[in-house]
Amino acid sequence: MEPVHVAIIYYSATGTVHTLAQAAAEGAEKAGATVRLRKVAETAPPEAVSARPEWERHLRDTAEVAEAGHDDLEWADAVLFGTPTRYGNPASQLRAFIDTTGPLWFQGKLADKVYSAFTASNTAHGGQESTLLALGNTFYHWGGIIVPPGYTDPVQFRSGNPYGTSHVAGDGPPGEVALEAARHQARRVADTAASLKAGRAA
Numbered sequence: 001m002e003p004v005h006v007a008i009i010y011y012s013a014t015g016t017v018h019t020l021a022q023a024a025a026e027g028a029e030k031a032g033a034t035v036r037l038r039k040v041a042e043t044a045p046p047e048a049v050s051a052r053p054e055w056e057r058h059l060r061d062t063a064e065v066a067e068a069g070h071d072d073l074e075w076a077d078a079v080l081f082g083t084p085t086r087y088g089n090p091a092s093q094l095r096a097f098i099d100t101t102g103p104l105w106f107q108g109k110l111a112d113k114v115y116s117a118f119t120a121s122n123t124a125h126g127g128q129e130s131t132l133l134a135l136g137n138t139f140y141h142w143g144g145i146i147v148p149p150g151y152t153d154p155v156q157f158r159s160g161n162p163y164g165t166s167h168v169a170g171d172g173p174p175g176e177v178a179l180e181a182a183r184h185q186a187r188r189v190a191d192t193a194a195s196l197k198a199g200r201a202a
């Protein structure tokens with residue numbers, strides 16, 4: 001059978017979510033998936049970006065990462081979305097991409113895929129769960145199959161977020177626990193999507 005297709009579609013201003021996305025890509029690949037790692041387009045005005053050197057630097061450093069398109073969603077059996085929290089919600093850059101998907105949704109092309117999400121915030125209770133749950137609203141509308149990490153691996157008892165991998169960026173870059181949680185989440189998503197794909201092909 002053709003390998004399962006996993007798209008990891010993310011937004012990151014200063015690199016935290018990008019690092020989690022890379023770990024998720026590793027996890028999905030380890031599970032045997034073919035992976036597309038895709039950033040969404042930056043929509044903030046250049047003057048906002050240049051006002052924060054770390055934002056400008058990350059944008060430059062990830063210039064080579066391909067931008068997400070509708071073809072990535074159509075191609076994918078499973079999609080992991082990554083976003084920093086913005087006042088307890090997904091970043092507008094990721095929402096802007098999601099809000100272009102009406103034609104796919106209308107044709108039923110977003111239904112029956114596996115979806116999952118990961119995030120970062122600056123503070124420990126800064127809205128990680130609400131951000132992940134807000135993305136979940138969209139997955140319901142798409143008729144998606146939501147696969148959260150739950151507490152399905154020992155690392156989840158250390159990372160502590162059953163809704164999706166999350167990291168407190170104010171504590172520094174993601175460490176091994178957050179990275180392993182991202183890998184585990186993506187493995188679980190890839191395994192579930194592979195089982196569904198095999199079952200549908202049978």
Ligand SMILES: Cc1cc2nc3c(=O)[nH]c(=O)nc-3n(C[C@H](O)[C@H](O)[C@H](O)COP(=O)(O)O)c2cc1C
Pocket residue numbers: 011012013014015016017018084085086087088119120121122123124125126127169
């Ligand atoms: C407009 C804005 C709103 C934010 N809102 C929150 C928030 O509500 N809670 C919080 O802990 N961090 C908040 N942050 C911090 C970001 O979530 C944090 O910088 C981000 O997770 C880092 O991820 P990145 O490096 O991938 O961009 C906010 C940042 C911005 C720019």
